[in-house]
Amino acid sequence: MSILSIDDVRGGYTEVDILNGVSFNMEPGEIFTIAGTNGAGKSTLAKAIVGLLPRVSGRIAFEGEDLVPLAAEDRVQRGIGYVPQVANVFPSLSIKENLQVVAGVAKQKARIEELFATFPTLGQRAQTRAGSLSGGERQQLAFARALMPRPRLLILDEPTAALSPAKVADAFALIASLATLGVSLLMVEQRARQALAISHRGCILDGGQVALLGRAGDLLADERAAELYLGQASPNERFGQESAVL
Amino acid sequence: MSYLVLVQNGIAQGLIIGLAALSITLVFGIARFPNAAAGDMLTFGGYAGLFAFSATHSLLATGLAAIAATALLSLLMYYAVFRRLAGRSAVSLLVASIGVAFMIRAVLGVSFGHGQLVYEIELTRPYIVGGVRVSPLDLKLALIAFVTLAAAFGVLYMTSIGRQMRAVADNSDLARVSGIRPQRVMASLWLLAGALTAIAGVMLGMKTIVAPEIGWEILLPAFAAAIFGGIGSPIGAVAAGLILGVAQELSTPLVGFTYKIAVSFAVMCAVLVFRPRGLFGKAEAVR
Numbered sequence: 001m002s003i004l005s006i007d008d009v010r011g012g013y014t015e016v017d018i019l020n021g022v023s024f025n026m027e028p029g030e031i032f033t034i035a036g037t038n039g040a041g042k043s044t045l046a047k048a049i050v051g052l053l054p055r056v057s058g059r060i061a062f063e064g065e066d067l068v069p070l071a072a073e074d075r076v077q078r079g080i081g082y083v084p085q086v087a088n089v090f091p092s093l094s095i096k097e098n099l100q101v102v103a104g105v106a107k108q109k110a111r112i113e114e115l116f117a118t119f120p121t122l123g124q125r126a127q128t129r130a131g132s133l134s135g136g137e138r139q140q141l142a143f144a145r146a147l148m149p150r151p152r153l154l155i156l157d158e159p160t161a162a163l164s165p166a167k168v169a170d171a172f173a174l175i176a177s178l179a180t181l182g183v184s185l186l187m188v189e190q191r192a193r194q195a196l197a198i199s200h201r202g203c204i205l206d207g208g209q210v211a212l213l214g215r216a217g218d219l220l221a222d223e224r225a226a227e228l229y230l231g232q233a234s235p236n237e238r239f240g241q242e243s244a245v246l
Numbered sequence: 247m248s249y250l251v252l253v254q255n256g257i258a259q260g261l262i263i264g265l266a267a268l269s270i271t272l273v274f275g276i277a278r279f280p281n282a283a284a285g286d287m288l289t290f291g292g293y294a295g296l297f298a299f300s301a302t303h304s305l306l307a308t309g310l311a312a313i314a315a316t317a318l319l320s321l322l323m324y325y326a327v328f329r330r331l332a333g334r335s336a337v338s339l340l341v342a343s344i345g346v347a348f349m350i351r352a353v354l355g356v357s358f359g360h361g362q363l364v365y366e367i368e369l370t371r372p373y374i375v376g377g378v379r380v381s382p383l384d385l386k387l388a389l390i391a392f393v394t395l396a397a398a399f400g401v402l403y404m405t406s407i408g409r410q411m412r413a414v415a416d417n418s419d420l421a422r423v424s425g426i427r428p429q430r431v432m433a434s435l436w437l438l439a440g441a442l443t444a445i446a447g448v449m450l451g452m453k454t455i456v457a458p459e460i461g462w463e464i465l466l467p468a469f470a471a472a473i474f475g476g477i478g479s480p481i482g483a484v485a486a487g488l489i490l491g492v493a494q495e496l497s498t499p500l501v502g503f504t505y506k507i508a509v510s511f512a513v514m515c516a517v518l519v520f521r522p523r524g525l526f527g528k529a530e531a532v533r
C-alpha cells in the first residue's frame with residue numbers, strides 16, 4: 001500500500017484555487033522530490049498534506065486513511081512530520097523547549113537525548129533561545145522538532161534554502177540517511193538536481209498541476225524537464241557542489 | 247516622607263495595573279487581539295471578592311473565590327464569543343470584546359446597582375517602618391499580588407501548558423503541526439487571564455470602592471502598561487505597570503489628582519514614538 005496517496009487535490013487560501021488537481025502516490029521508504037518554478041504551488045501542496053491549507057478538496061490518504069477531515073494536530077499523531085519553508089522553529093523558546101513542546105511523544109526525555117546525539121550542536125546549546133541560532137543551526141533544530149514524534153513520513157519544504165553552499169551536501173546526506181532508517185521523505189527543493197540525485201522518484205509542479213512525474217533518473221535525463229524546470233547542468237557539476245538552481 | 251507614601255501607593259496601584267496588563271498582554275500574544283473586556287472582568291472579580299469577603303472576612307478565601315468566579319466568566323467568554331470568532335481579524339475581536347465588556351458592566355449594574363460598595367475592612371494600626379506608615383492590609387495585598395504573579399510566571403515558564411502557550415504565541419501554525427491542540431491552550435489562557443484580573447479587582451476594590459465602572463477606568467492605564475512593556479512580553483507588562491503606577495502617584499502633587507491618569511498616556515505616547523517595541527519588546531520574529 002502507498003504511504004501517501006494524493007488524488008485530484010484542489011484548494012487554496014481564498015476562493016482562488018492554487019492547486020488544480022494534483023495526483024501522485026508515494027511508496028514506503030521512498031524519497032520523493034517536488035520541483036517547480038516559484039509560485040507553482042509546492043509549499044501550498046505541502047500545507048494541504050499537513051492540514052494547514054484553509055480549503056482543500058480531493059483525497060489525501062496516509063497509509064490508506066483519508067487525512068482531509070483531520071485537523072493538523074491529529075495528522076501529526078498519525079505519523080506525519082513537517083518542516084515548513086520559513087518560520088520553522090519557536091524563536092522565543094530554547095532549543096530544548098522546542099523539542100519538549102512537541103505533544104504526544106512517548107519517552108520524551110530519551111527521544112530528546114537521541115536527537116541531541118544525532119545533532120550534537122543542538123545538545124551543546126540546549127538552553128539557547130532558538131531565535132538566536134544561525135540559519136544552519138536553526139534548520140537542524142527544525143529537523144529535530146519534526147522528528148520528535150518519530151514520524152513515518154517527513155515533509156520538508158526547501159530544507160536547504162537557508163544553508164550556506166558548504167552545508168547543503170550535509171543536509172542532503174542527512175536526508176538520505178533518514179530514508180535508510182525507514183522514514184519516507186517528501187521534499188520540496190529549489191536545488192532540484194541535487195534533490196533528485198538522492199531521490200527515488202519525483203514530480204514537477206507547474207501552475208498547481210503535475211507537469212511531469214517519474215523516476216528521479218528519468219526526470220534528470222528528460223530534456224524538456226531540464227530545459228523548463230531544472231536549469232542546465234553546469235559542465236563540471238558534481239553532487240555536493242552548488243548546482244544550477246532554477 | 248510624603249514622597250515615600252506616594253511611592254507606596256504607586257506600588258499598590260502599579261501592581262493592580264501590572265496584573266491587568268499581564269492579562270491583556272497574554273491574550274494579545276496568544277489569542278492575538280486587544281481584549282477590552284479585561285477591565286470589566288476585573289470589576290467582576292472585585293464584586294465576587296466583595297461577597298466572599300462579607301461572608302468569610304478571610305483574604306485568602308476572598309482571593310480564591312474571586313479567582314474561581316472570574317476565571318469561569320473568562321472561560322465562558324471564550325466559549326460563547328471569542329472561540330466562535332477565531333480566525334477573524336483582530337479588529338472584529340476587539341469590537342466583540344468591547345461588546346462583552348458592556349454586557350458584564352450592565353449585568354453587574356442591574357444586579358447590584360450603580361452605587362458604590364465597599365469592603366468592610368476593620369482598620370488596623372499601621373506599622374511604622376523608618377518613619378513611614380505601612381498598613382498591614384497593603385502589605386497583605388502586595389503579598390497576594392506577588393504570589394499571584396509568581397504563580398502566573400510559574401505556569402508560563404515551568405509547566406508544559408505554559409510552554410505550549412508560549413509556542414502558540416510564537417507561531418500558531420507551527421504549534422499545530424507540533425501536535426499542540428489550540429483549544430486546550432486557549433482555554434488555559436482564558437483561565438489564567440481571568441485569574442489575574444480577579445486579583446487586580448480584589449486589590450482595587452479593597453483600596454478604593456467597588457462600582458460597575460472601576461474596571462473601565464483602569465483599562466486604559468493597563469493597556470498603556472502592556473504597550474509600554476512591549477506587547478506580548480509578560481515581564482514587561484508587570485514592570486511597566488509598576489513604573490506607571492509609581493509615576494502616576496508621584497505626579498499627583500504636580501498635576502493634581504484629576505490629571506494623574508494623563509501621565510500614563512504621556513508615557514505611552516512617548517514609548518510609541520521613541521521605542522515602538524516597548525521596554526521588553528521582542529526583536530523582529532526570525533525570518
Ligand SMILES: Nc1ncnc2c1ncn2[C@@H]1O[C@H](COP(=O)(O)OP(=O)(O)OP(=O)(O)O)[C@@H](O)[C@H]1O
Nearest residue numbers: 013014018036037038039040041042043044045085
Ligand atoms: N498565505 C497565503 N495566502 C494567499 N496566497 C498565498 C499564500 N501563500 C502562497 N500564496 C499564493 O499561492 C501561490 C503558490 O504559492 P506557494 O508558496 O505554494 O509556491 P511555491 O511553489 O512554494 O513557491 P516558492 O518556490 O517561491 O516557495 C502563489 O501565487 C502565492 O502567491
Ligand SMILES: [Mg+2]
Nearest residue numbers: 042043044085
Ligand atoms: Mg515554497
